[in-house]
Amino acid sequence: MSRYVIIGNGTASVGAIEGIRSVDKTGSITVISEEDRPAYCRPLISYYLEGKTKLENIGMRGADYYSDSAAELLCGRKAVGIDADRRTVALDDGEVLPYDRLCVCTGSSPFVPPFEGLGTVEKQFTFMTLDSALGIEKSIDAASRVLIVGAGLIGLKCAEGLTGRVASVTVCDLADRVLSSILDADCAALMQRHLEEHGMEFLLGDSAVRFDGNTAYMRSGRTVGFDVLILAVGVRANTSLISGIGGEVNRGIVVDERMATSVDGIFAAGDCAEGFDASSGGKRVLAILPNAYMQGHAAGVNMAGGSEVFDKGIPMNSIGFFGLHAMSAGVYEGEMYEERTDTSIKRLFTKDGLLKGFILIGRSERAGIYTSMIREKIPLSSVDFELLKRSATTAAFPPESRRKMFGGAV
């Protein structure tokens, strides 16, 4: 009977459990979870803050999931080392677990720059875990002034969760626009205006450099008073367990298309892994929920002796703030087709006869069609691209491609 060990208990881990069980119904599965709770849907922590969902609804699977999957969950335990020769994992309490196949699903951790005076700030948080959301909730009241450092997805999601619950939410970022790694300047400006209309304040092209108690000293020379500080500057993949044993690590743990690392018997998946990016042809950390699940599933199948390749990952985002939805995927290179109104923007990027990327804000079309074209590298010459530009419709595809891409239903 095979012994499978999974380090980490997020979306990638759930994918790995389900991948293993799709092939091997009897091997033992042990999941090591630093967080002291079953897997939950991380993006929902801001919805919890906002009061849009309850704690009992944010679990990724039902209450009996681990017993139904015959997986043992070790909660509140941390893996501190791997011995790849002996095939064992050491835990922080001294226990040593043997494995035949191991999957590292350790996600990422918030990066906190060494700001001068940060230690003088009494109420400071990052925003990656349910525990951080619960801590923030305890620290705020209706009079709180919240300063968020970082106008990326995590900072803005936290800001959305808090707006309306506190007196003010100010977001600062050294970048000159919001969501700078996802949106280009025009699209970011549209989103920023929408966020401001809902009460957020922004200090862009400026950021805190020093703190003294409840005062932030900004690069521009201005000062900002606050009661609660949220640091959402960026994240770093948790790779040290693999780099510690000499495995190949770049920005993430380098994996092949089967999600195998460079160390025999060890796989990796999710935000900690650097896998194949179908839109650029290179390797990249693709830190989004669907990729974490699909990578985990492929890892699990391969760990159990099956065969699954994950080579269709692309950078993509689907996010909404106060009802304004933004979707983006791929790279923004090549020729641009654009449609825009006061409240919406659509941009399609084409190069070398392929759709390379898109941004849609405030639009309701079926972006999945564009995403499939990027993933599957569908030549523009094989579709009615003039029709597709105006509307994401399957009618633009010849019947054979329609069947291949979307199944028999369309």
Ligand SMILES: Cc1cc2nc3c(=O)[nH]c(=O)nc-3n(C[C@H](O)[C@H](O)[C@H](O)COP(=O)(O)OP(=O)(O)OC[C@H]3O[C@@H](n4cnc5c(N)ncnc54)[C@H](O)[C@@H]3O)c2cc1C
């Ligand atoms: C606020 C927020 C909003 C987001 N919104 C979206 C969104 O709208 N759409 C989207 O696609 N993605 C979103 N994401 C990103 C998404 O949540 C991640 O891509 C996804 O959770 C990655 O899953 P994972 O399993 O790789 O890692 P994680 O979910 O981070 O799980 C990793 C787990 O491993 C544990 N761990 C780490 N090291 C060890 C160790 N040594 N021993 C034991 N356990 C360990 C960690 O404690 C953690 O519980 C959001 C993230 C955040 C924080």
